[in-house]
Amino acid sequence: MTAVIETRDLTKTYGTVRALDGLSLSIPRGGVYGVLGPNGAGKSTLFRILLGLIKPTSGSASVMGGAVGDIAAGRRMGSMIETPRYPPYMTARQVLEWLSIAHGLKSDSQRIDRWLDRVGLTEASNRRVRGFSVGMLQRLGVAAALITEPELIILDEPTSGMDPPGIQEMRALIRSLADTDGITVILASHQLLEVQRVCDRVAIMNRGKLVREGSVTELTATGERLRLSLTPMAQALSVLGDKGTIEGNAILAAIPRAEAPALLRALIGQGIDIDEARWVGADLESVFMTETGSIQTPETIHAR
């Protein structure tokens, strides 16, 4: 599978802060690829480098086979980074006309109409953007990213500021871009459920590094854990060691199924009362929380 984006040891520092720390990532062509990470993980820095807005401190990155800054490669890519803004005196249609011209295309009203329709802005097409809500700006941002009919688009938080029906429409649009239009979509979002529903593959970043990468199915399948409702929890955690994590009023034990009987015997042997034990599949959120260190571990519990 050819890669649309490749980075090798990509590093970006701001003073003493390493926003990207030797990131090596390969994003395959086709489908929807999610880039996840907590605030400060380096997602936006990565996108800004890929768009040529900032230069990396070291390492290399390529987009569509060309180095970052290669105009021919850049013309095959569209993007929407954070909430987009536009000259307030322009209408939505004029924004798309302007960007078409800026990108070397002839102004094509049919193409503009088509994308306005697909993002649900047909009725607002002749309104000035100064009166647009954040959600409408997001929709226009997606249309602006697509107006050149690129092979790759980068969408950073495309549903931010949208209402639930809008989020659902955007999710369907993103899926159809990949499935119907054959566009590779790279999506960054904090809404993990949305990512799990719409993405084919996911990269999880933390502190400028890639901590996990794979298909959503792979990531969630490998996270099957034994959910134990028991008391006292602290004693159980000492038995489980680094295999146990707290989730609400229960403990999740990351063990193979074959080890479950021995574990249960050990817990009972320690005088621990087990109310319930059942296997749960991991969702992307729990994988994310584990990989980014956002979850409570035995160490954090004992430290209290």
Added chain:
Amino acid sequence: MLADAIRSEAYRFGKNRMTVFWSLLFIPVLFAIGGVIYHLVTKARTAEMATKLNLPATMGLEPVNLAGDLMNGAGAAANGAILVFMLVAAATLYAGDYRWETWRLITARNSRINLVLGKLITFALLAVVAMVLFMVAGILFGVSQAIVFERPLSFSFEAGEPGKIALLVGLSWVRIIQYAMVALLTAAITRSLLATLFVPVVLGFAQSLIGGPGLPLLGWAPTDWAAQLTLPGLAFDTLKAAVMAEPAAPPAPDGLALKAAVSLTLWTLVPLALALAWFQRQDLSKE
């Protein structure tokens, strides 16, 4: 690619009606309307004086020569008001992408050099439009004079005048572009629309003070290198005077035109080079 940048800047500028009005139309319209009012007031005052002095109320009927108005318009096309109001266009073009955070929409698909040159060339074309409109307003001034005073119109050049008009137009165009280069540099460094608007105004005001009462205080003569290099406005006036000079006029000091030309060139190219160098390495994600 450069053509795309120019077309997109021109398209975007054309949609900004407020900026189009203030930068291109306001001064010519004001000049044309002001001309009509001026002629009407002058005629009324003249008639009043004629009545008081018991003179005939008729004016001389010599024709109004529109070629002269064209010449005056070309000479004044880079006047202070045009320079200041053209800054509205310069600020919008040069600082608009910082103000509206739109660099990120256009940088991946064109080189930074092309993007800046696209803005510069668009501004240079707008400067031509502004000058043409001002010269048209100058002709309307003459036409309104002819109508108000019931004088015939004529259009006749004296020998060498078409060439002088061409030189004056070119010189005024360079002066407008040169003045806006300070705006380009300010925009790149400050990323601020307001600063782009006001820094050149403040600098121009300071230079006019130096060029007026400041020169004797500094012990500079207007013909000195220091004065010419410090004051591009003085350099422009020097070159304009050289173009307009009558054959019988006393010759300018040796090398004065060269000093003025060097000054205008440096004031154009140095801010441009600094702005380009700065912009090339700028983090455009901070807008």
